[in-house]
Amino acid sequence: MSVRIRLKRFGTQKRPYYRIVVMDSRTPRDGRPIEEIGFYHPLEMEERQVNVRVDRIKEWISKGAQPSSTVRMLLKRKSISSKEEQA
Numbered sequence: 001m002s003v004r005i006r007l008k009r010f011g012t013q014k015r016p017y018y019r020i021v022v023m024d025s026r027t028p029r030d031g032r033p034i035e036e037i038g039f040y041h042p043l044e045m046e047e048r049q050v051n052v053r054v055d056r057i058k059e060w061i062s063k064g065a066q067p068s069s070t071v072r073m074l075l076k077r078k079s080i081s082s083k084e085e086q087a
Contacts, residue, residue: 005060006068007040008033017041020052020071022060040074050074
C-alpha cells in the first residue's frame with residue numbers, strides 16, 4: 001500500500017477549502033482518509049491559509065508517505081521539508 005499526503009476538497013462552488021489528509025494512493029480524492037493532519041483555506045489571509053500538525057506530518061513522512069506536489073509546496077511555505085529534500 002503506497003500512502004500519500006494530499007488534499008481533500010470541501011466547500012462550495014468557487015469557495016473551496018481543503019483538508020490535508022493521509023490516504024492510500026488508490027482511493028478517490030474525496031474518499032475515506034487514514035488520518036486528517038491539517039487544512040488549507042486558499043481564500044483566507046496569507047498567515048491563516050495553512051494549518052498543519054507538524055509532528056504527525058513528520059511521522060508519516062518517516063514511515064514513507066509521499067506528499068503530493070501541492071502539499072509539498074504548502075509544507076515548504078511552512079518551512080517543513082519532506083524526505084526528498086533532506087536527501
